[in-house]
Each structure stands twice: as C-alpha cells, then as structure tokens.
Amino acid sequence: MEPTQQQTTGTRLDPWVDAYAARTRGLTASQVRALFAVASRPEVVSLAGGMPFVSALPLDQIADMTARLLRERGPQALQYGSGQGDVTLREQILEVMDPVGVRAHPDDIVVTAGSQMALDLVVRVFCDPGDVVLVEAPTYVTALGVFSSYQCQVVHVPMDEQGMRPDALREAIARVRAEGRTPKLVYTIPSFHNPGGVTQGPERRAEVLDAARSNGLLLLEDDPYGLLGFDGSVPRAIRADEAEGVIYLGTFSKTIAAGLRVGWAVAPHGVREKLVLANETATLCPSNFAQLTISEYLATQPWFDQVKVFREVYRERRDALLESLDALMPPGTTWTVPAGGFYSWVTLPDGLDATAMLPRAVAALVAYVPGTGFYAGGAGGHNALRLSYCYPEPDRIREGVRRLAGVIESELEIVQTFGSPTTASSRPGPSTPTPDLA
Amino acid sequence: MEPTQQQTTGTRLDPWVDAYAARTRGLTASQVRALFAVASRPEVVSLAGGMPFVSALPLDQIADMTARLLRERGPQALQYGSGQGDVTLREQILEVMDPVGVRAHPDDIVVTAGSQMALDLVVRVFCDPGDVVLVEAPTYVTALGVFSSYQCQVVHVPMDEQGMRPDALREAIARVRAEGRTPKLVYTIPSFHNPGGVTQGPERRAEVLDAARSNGLLLLEDDPYGLLGFDGSVPRAIRADEAEGVIYLGTFSKTIAAGLRVGWAVAPHGVREKLVLANETATLCPSNFAQLTISEYLATQPWFDQVKVFREVYRERRDALLESLDALMPPGTTWTVPAGGFYSWVTLPDGLDATAMLPRAVAALVAYVPGTGFYAGGAGGHNALRLSYCYPEPDRIREGVRRLAGVIESELEIVQTFGSPTTASSRPGPSTPTPDLA
Numbered sequence: 001m002e003p004t005q006q007q008t009t010g011t012r013l014d015p016w017v018d019a020y021a022a023r024t025r026g027l028t029a030s031q032v033r034a035l036f037a038v039a040s041r042p043e044v045v046s047l048a049g050g051m052p053f054v055s056a057l058p059l060d061q062i063a064d065m066t067a068r069l070l071r072e073r074g075p076q077a078l079q080y081g082s083g084q085g086d087v088t089l090r091e092q093i094l095e096v097m098d099p100v101g102v103r104a105h106p107d108d109i110v111v112t113a114g115s116q117m118a119l120d121l122v123v124r125v126f127c128d129p130g131d132v133v134l135v136e137a138p139t140y141v142t143a144l145g146v147f148s149s150y151q152c153q154v155v156h157v158p159m160d161e162q163g164m165r166p167d168a169l170r171e172a173i174a175r176v177r178a179e180g181r182t183p184k185l186v187y188t189i190p191s192f193h194n195p196g197g198v199t200q201g202p203e204r205r206a207e208v209l210d211a212a213r214s215n216g217l218l219l220l221e222d223d224p225y226g227l228l229g230f231d232g233s234v235p236r237a238i239r240a241d242e243a244e245g246v247i248y249l250g251t252f253s254k255t256i257a258a259g260l261r262v263g264w265a266v267a268p269h270g271v272r273e274k275l276v277l278a279n280e281t282a283t284l285c286p287s288n289f290a291q292l293t294i295s296e297y298l299a300t301q302p303w304f305d306q307v308k309v310f311r312e313v314y315r316e317r318r319d320a321l322l323e324s325l326d327a328l329m330p331p332g333t334t335w336t337v338p339a340g341g342f343y344s345w346v347t348l349p350d351g352l353d354a355t356a357m358l359p360r361a362v363a364a365l366v367a368y369v370p371g372t373g374f375y376a377g378g379a380g381g382h383n384a385l386r387l388s389y390c391y392p393e394p395d396r397i398r399e400g401v402r403r404l405a406g407v408i409e410s411e412l413e414i415v416q417t418f419g420s421p422t423t424a425s426s427r428p429g430p431s432t433p434t435p436d437l438a
Numbered sequence: 439m440e441p442t443q444q445q446t447t448g449t450r451l452d453p454w455v456d457a458y459a460a461r462t463r464g465l466t467a468s469q470v471r472a473l474f475a476v477a478s479r480p481e482v483v484s485l486a487g488g489m490p491f492v493s494a495l496p497l498d499q500i501a502d503m504t505a506r507l508l509r510e511r512g513p514q515a516l517q518y519g520s521g522q523g524d525v526t527l528r529e530q531i532l533e534v535m536d537p538v539g540v541r542a543h544p545d546d547i548v549v550t551a552g553s554q555m556a557l558d559l560v561v562r563v564f565c566d567p568g569d570v571v572l573v574e575a576p577t578y579v580t581a582l583g584v585f586s587s588y589q590c591q592v593v594h595v596p597m598d599e600q601g602m603r604p605d606a607l608r609e610a611i612a613r614v615r616a617e618g619r620t621p622k623l624v625y626t627i628p629s630f631h632n633p634g635g636v637t638q639g640p641e642r643r644a645e646v647l648d649a650a651r652s653n654g655l656l657l658l659e660d661d662p663y664g665l666l667g668f669d670g671s672v673p674r675a676i677r678a679d680e681a682e683g684v685i686y687l688g689t690f691s692k693t694i695a696a697g698l699r700v701g702w703a704v705a706p707h708g709v710r711e712k713l714v715l716a717n718e719t720a721t722l723c724p725s726n727f728a729q730l731t732i733s734e735y736l737a738t739q740p741w742f743d744q745v746k747v748f749r750e751v752y753r754e755r756r757d758a759l760l761e762s763l764d765a766l767m768p769p770g771t772t773w774t775v776p777a778g779g780f781y782s783w784v785t786l787p788d789g790l791d792a793t794a795m796l797p798r799a800v801a802a803l804v805a806y807v808p809g810t811g812f813y814a815g816g817a818g819g820h821n822a823l824r825l826s827y828c829y830p831e832p833d834r835i836r837e838g839v840r841r842l843a844g845v846i847e848s849e850l851e852i853v854q855t856f857g858s859p860t861t862a863s864s865r866p867g868p869s870t871p872t873p874d875l876a
Contacts, residue, residue, distance in 0.1 A: 014706075019622065019656065021562070021564055021565050023566075024563055027715040028715070051517060054512070059512035062516075067502065067504060071501045074500065074501070075492050075493045077697055078492040079492050113551040113555075113725070114721055114722055126458060142722060149716065149719045218454060244453060253518075258516070259514075259515055259517045261728075269452065270454055271452075274462055277583075278587065280580065280583065281465065281554075281580065281586075282554070282555060282558045283551050283552055283555050287697060287728060289699075289728060289731070
C-alpha cells in the first residue's frame with residue numbers, strides 16, 4: 001500500500017483549528033524546544049536538563065529482582081490495579097516519607113503516573129478557569145504548563161535566599177482578592193528549589209504555611225528533592241506539621257528512577273477521595289508493573305544507602321559547578337549555592353539576555369535553560385538562567401562552565417562596545433517584575 | 439510520634455468542600471463500588487470486571503527478557519523519555535496496527551500511560567464545558583467518566599446488532615445543533631464493543647464515518663479489542679480509510695498486559711502536536727521502563743502467536759458463557775453474541791431491574807455490572823447488564839451463569855407474585871430512552 005498524501009506533505013493547514021477547546025491556548029511549545037534538539041548532540045555539554053544520574057543504580061540487582069518479581073508475581077504485576085495504587089507500596093511510601101517527617105495513613109496516599117500526574121490531578125480538582133495559583137518567582141516550568149492548561153492565572157511571589165517570601169505572599173493574596181480574583185492554591189517547592197536552588201528554613205516554612213492557612217488557601221508542597229541534601233540533613237516537610245491544609249507531592253524519580261513514572265500525593269481525606277476518582281478517569285490506575293518493581297526494590301534493596309550514593313554523586317557535581325563558576329565567571333554574574341537537589345540559578349551581568357544568548361551558547365557547545373521559561377508567559381527571568389549539574393560528569397561540568405563563561409564574556413564585550421546585544425531579540429514581556437533571586 | 443487526630447477520626451467534614459472546581463461535580467464514585475469490594479471475595483464468580491487473562495502470557499520469557507533489557511539498556515529504561523513516546527516503539531506500533539489496516543508515520547503516534555490517558559488528552563484538547571460528545575447507547579463506562587470530568591454533555595445514539603446506527607447519529611447531531619449546542623466528537627468502539635459485544639461491519643463503519651465527516655465532526659475510534667476476533671479475522675479500522683477525520687486509540691492492555699499501562703493515539707498532524715504538549719503537561723512522558731519492555735517483547739517474542747493464544751482462551755470462555763446462557767436463562771432474557779472481545783450484553787425480562795438485583799446476585803455469589811453504569815447519568819440500561827467472560831475459567835463461568843439464572847428466576851417469581859421487585863430501589867433517571875440492544 002502506498003503512503004497516503006498526508007504522510008509525504010510537509011507543512012499543512014490544520015482542519016481542526018476551530019474545534020479545539022479554549023484551554024489549548026495555554027498549550028504552547030517551548031520556544032527553545034528546537035534548540036534543545038540541537039543541544040542533545042553529544043559534543044554539547046548540557047547543563048539544561050534535570051535528568052537524574054540513573055547509571056549510579058545497581059542495575060544487575062534491579063534486573064535480577066525484576067525477573068524474580070515477574071516469575072513469582074507476574075499475573076499481579078501485569079494486571080490492572082487499584083485506582084489509588086498498590087496498598088503495600090502505599091505502606092512503604094510512609095517509610096520513605098519518614099525522614100521528611102510526614103505521618104499519614106496508607107489511605108491518605110494516591111499513587112500516580114509520576115508526581116507530574118498528581119500535580120495535574122490536584123489542579124484539575126481545584127481550579128476553575130481564572131482561578132489564581134500563587135507560585136515562586138521563578139518556579140518549575142512544567143507546573144506552569146499544568147496551570148496554563150487548566151486556564152489558571154499565575155501570580156509569582158518574589159523569593160530571597162530562603163525561598164518564597166511570606167510577606168510578599170500575603171501581599172499578593174490581598175492584591176488578588178482586591179482585584180476580585182479567586183486565589184485557590186499556593187504552590188511551593190520548599191527544599192532544594194527547582195530552578196532556584198534555595199531551601200526554606202523551618203521558620204520560613206511556618207510563615208509560608210501561616211500565610212496560606214490564615215487566608216484559607218490550600219498549600220501544595222512539591223518535594224522531589226527532599227532526601228537529596230548534601231550534608232545528609234533532610235528538611236522537615238511542611239506537611240509534617242499540618243495535615244488538613246497541605247497536599248504533599250512525592251516521587252521516586254530522583255531517589256530510584258524517573259523512567260518508572262511513579263509518584264504520589266498525600267492529601268486530606270475529602271481531597272484524596274476526589275484525587276482517586278480523577279486518577280481513575282485519567283489513567284484507570286497507575287502501572288502495577290512499575291509499582292511492584294518499586295515495592296520490591298524498597299523491600300529487598302538498601303534503598304536509603306542508594307539515596308546516599310546519589311547525594312554523593314550530586315554533591316561532587318555541585319562542587320564542580322560552584323568551583324568553576326567561582327573561578328571563571330566574569331564580574332557581575334551571581335548564582336545561588338544549592339545545599340541539595342539538581343540546580344543553581346545564575347543571574348547575568350546587567351544588559352545581558354539569557355534567551356538571546358542561548359543560540360550563541362549552543363554554538364559554543366554548552367546548553368542551559370533561559371530564566372524566562374520559569375515565569376508564566378515568559379514575563380520574568382530575562383537576565384537569568386538555570387544550570388543543572390545532575391547529569392554530566394564533573395569534568396564535563398567544568399568544561400561546560402568554561403564555555404559558558406566565554407560566551408558571557410563575548411556578550412559583555414558586545415554590550416560594552418555597541419550597547420545591548422539583546423535589541424535584536426524579542427522580549428515578550430516586561431523585565432523581571434520582582435527582585436527574585438538576583 | 440503519636441498518630442495525629444485526623445488519622446483516628448472516622449467520618450469528617452471536608453473543609454475544602456467550597457474550594458473544588460466545578461468539574462468535580464462530574465467526578466462521582468460508582469454506586470456499585472462498595473458492592474464490588476464484596477464481590478472480589480474468591481467465592482464470588484465475578485462476571486463483572488474486564489481483566490485480561492494475563493496468566494496466559496509466557497511469564498518466564500518476559501522475566502528473562504526484562505532482566506536482559508535492564509542489564510543492557512538500564513540507563514535508558516530507567517530515565518525520562520520523550521513526551522511523544524519512544525521512537526522505536528512508535529515504529530513497532532505501526533506493525534501492530536498493520537492487521538487493522540492503519541497506515542501512518544511514526545510521528546503521527548503519541549504514546550500514553552494507557553489508552554485511557556489518550557482518551558483523557560483528546561477530550562482535554564477538544565472539549566470546552568458544555569460541548570457535546572455523541573456516544574453509543576450503551577458505551578464504555580470510564581469514557582463517560584472522562585467526558586463528565588471535562589463537563590461535556592453526552593448524547594447517546596441507539597445501537598442495533600451492528601453497533602451505532604448512522605441514521606440515529608445524523609438525527610442526534612441535527613437535534614443537538616437545533617438546540618443550540620455544540621457537537622464536538624463522535625466516540626465509537628466499532629469492534630467487539632464494550633459493553634455491547636457487537637461489531638460494526640465495513641458498510642456500517644463507512645456510514646458512521648460519513649455521518650461524522652459530513653457534519654464536520656471528528657471521529658474518535660477506540661479499538662482495544664480489534665485483534666481479538668474469535669474466527670481470526672480482524673475488522674478493518676475506520677482510521678484505515680480516513681486519516682484527517684479520525685483519531686484512533688490503541689492499547690497493549692489486551693494484547694500484551696494491562697499492568698504496563700501503555701496505549702497510543704494516532705492523530706492528524708495538528709491534533710498530534712497538541713496531544714504531545716498535553717501529554718507532557720499531564721505526565722512529562724510515558725514510562726520508558728514500560729515502553730522499552732513492550733518494545734523488547736515485540737522484537738524478541740512471537741507477539742502475534744500470543745494474540746492467537748489469547749483469542750483461543752477468550753473464545754473458549756465466550757462459548758462457555760453462551761452455552762450456559764442458552765441452557766439456563768429463563769424465557770424473556772436475551773443477550774448479544776460477541777464475535778470477539780470480552781463482553782456480552784444481557785437484557786432482562788420485563789419488569790426486572792439489574793441494579794436492584796445486584797445485591798441479591800452478590801448474595802448468590804455471582805457479580806455483573808448493571809447496565810445503568812454505561813449510560814451518562816445512569817439514564818438508561820435499567821433492565822440490562824454486562825457479563826465479562828475474559829477472566830474466569832470456563833467452569834467458573836458456567837457456575838456463575840447458573841447462579842445468575844437462579845437469581846433472575848427468583849426475581850421473576852417475585853414480579854409475577856407481587857408486581858415489580860424494583861419499587862423499593864431508586865431509579866435515578868427515566869427508563870431507557872432508546873431501543874438500544876434490547
């Protein structure tokens with residue numbers, strides 16, 4: 001059979017363009033997506049993606065363990081499961097959350113296809129179009145995608161070196177209410193922030209929680225990196241001290257493996273019931289194959305020792321990044337010093353634009369994520385970028401920073417000679433509206 | 439640490455009851471959910487669930503194959519992947535769709551966390567609140583859940599022994615338009631229908647497609663059972679003859695294993711781009727672990743021979759069901775004769791109500807799904823029920839039908855002696871508004 005016409009034609013008009021739901025206007029491809037296809041070439045040092053270093057896992061043991069699981073419990077692992085998730089795994093998740101201080105009942109947990117799915121379901125359950133979600137400035141890029149796809153309005157709250165500022169949060173909530181809008185959720189990443197690289201201390205957490213609670217708002221605590229503190233200390237989750245006002249999102253993507261796509265939400269009773277129903281509607285049930293693999297891993301492998309291995313891997317890479325930044329970055333460049341997690345947030349010297357600079361960086365064989373990606377509508381972070389140190393080996397990180405420093409220096413020379421190098425680039429919004437992490 | 443108060447309290451008021459999105463009004467637990475907890479006891483013959491018989495899989499080979507995959511390609515299998523799905527798997531999906539006649543490019547395919555997720559994403563991309571989806575009467579229960587969760591209105595189109603009636607579809611579209619409502623999608627399960635057990639012939643498919651296309655409506659073709667025809671013939675998919683006007687949903691849940699949660703959509707170019715973005719927002723990416731396991735299975739195992747094994751398993755069970763129904767059902771009971779798939783749709787004698795009868799059936803140690811579950815708002819199917827023959831062994835099926843026949847006979851005696859046995863039960867809607875499959 002010959003290929004039909006539509007397979008060989010290139011650009012085509014979309015006959016369904018008038019049929020899409022209004023919410024699809026919030027579904028837009030990242031402007032830097034095409035560039036990242038180029039940046040995935042092996043000669044490019046990518047400080048862009050947040051891929052965990054899964055090669056550090058004991059692959060032979062996981063292979064043996066998974067084979068045994070399939071032999072002994074194959075008919076269960078390969079079958080549909082419960083919409084709430086496997087009950088044994090939910091009990092084990094309680095143990096995994098013990099270090100962050102979260103106490104709950106297995107019934108309070110909903111297992112999902114990654115914590116991204118849990119985030120999607122929480123927004124689905126709470127947010128009508130136009131509802132306001134308050135988030136850090138900057139915040140996790142794909143959380144912005146979820147809020148946008150449910151037609152939420154996003155209000156960024158300035159951060160300092162301890163993360164979201166509670167005074168600014170209170171002001172933002174009051175302003176939203178004064179404008180007649182409906183604040184619905186406060187979304188925060190308190191530990192080893194993505195992309196900010198900062199961590200809320202215990203007092204800060206209490207203040208952020210109080211700002212949400214005193215305004216009757218639910219706090220959505222996203223905690224993918226909590227166990228990955230480099231000094232071995234684990235920040236106590238906000239959920240540990242408040243069960244009714246917080247939804248906690250956890251994941252195995254950074255402590256075991258991202259490719260399994262298993263995360264969870266811990267939610268108050270009434271919310272949890274709605275999340276289970278929404279989970280069934282979205283996916284019927286999370287994968288038993290992935291859930292039972294994780295359950296077996298937790299039961300038979302020294303999972304917390306492996307977390308310590310990951311910490312050590314990432315600490316060494318963080319150190320390589322920071323030492324290189326110290327040694328090589330031109331004056332006027334600043335960055336956050338992460339105590340855990342995957343990221344540092346870099347602020348460029350005055351006059352530089354990280355989005356405009358990216359093609360030149362990729363030409364110099366180094367990639368990063370421009371700061372605008374972490375602001376709703378790209379309306380902030382123009383002079384900033386995120387560096388990830390989780391995936392490349394330390395020597396590659398040093399080489400990447402050396403290349404990046406060269407690019408920044410070239411840009412600075414152009415600014416000093418000809419004025420701003422960014423005049424040719426489009427700046428979609430106003431300049432960064434808050435002090436943020438600068 | 440002591441358990442906190444909310445862990446030990448039973449029923450509690452939900453403090454967030456006023457905070458939920460309007461769409462949560464469509465998220466309601468099935469009325470029969472509690473009963474099914476009882477029905478999962480081993481002494482109950484469940485003809486309710488649609489669980490594939492995964493024990494027929496070559497578990498040892500799958501165990502060996504998965505172990506080898508993790509040893510040789512562990513860092514890929516355990517890592518994040520593409521939001522559109524693994525490219526090798528997408529090429530293999532083209533081969534899997536060859537028997538149903540679907541020709542496409544790997545770029546036209548979006549891999550999702552089960553085809554349920556694909557269905558969710560299609561509705562997310564197309565349906566604003568109030569948009570109308572036209573579906574068979576009856577239709578797949580969790581598709582109704584998706585439509586409801588996106589606040590769609592559902593219009594049921596009557597079926598006959600060839601499935602959805604195109605004359606009735608045209609009338610329904612015209613009526614919806616005359617009422618000022620917006621029809622958006624035609625959702626159909628043309629092969630081995632769930633729950634109807636019927637199959638559209640080639641002419642019927644062309645007529646249903648023409649009714650959608652001539653009205654400018656996208657057809658959403660859900661095809662989980664297409665390869666599971668008992669005489670070895672595979673119905674040609676509607677998508678095989680129309681690429682721009684059809685989204686085709688496929689799944690490995692019935693041909694390999696449901697516990698892997700891997701399905702896909704084949705969509706026109708512009709739609710596919712939106713589905714990929716929506717997929718990234720919902721789950722970041724489908725599981726590489728599950729995708730590569732399936733890819734390896736397709737590459738190294740005789741996957742189509744295994745489909746033939748499944749056909750034989752299900753054919754034998756279908757036969758056991760039909761022979762028992764023929765031998766044991768009281769006069770006035772009718773049922774469909776499925777040529778493939780998992781289900782037969784049973785219509786009870788006049789005066790009986792399948793929902794009201796279910797507790798008595800479970801007490802007699804047999805379970806089914808009442809027909810109302812397959813109608814939006816439970817507004818039809820009161821005198822009908824779905825029987826699944828996919829999971830129990832043939833002798834158990836015969837025993838289940840024997841018990842069910844006894845329950846129906848007892849109900850008939852009550853009707854004949856005292857009038858309707860259903861007067862004590864609540865009937866939430868009008869009686870079945872269409873001839874349907876009766």
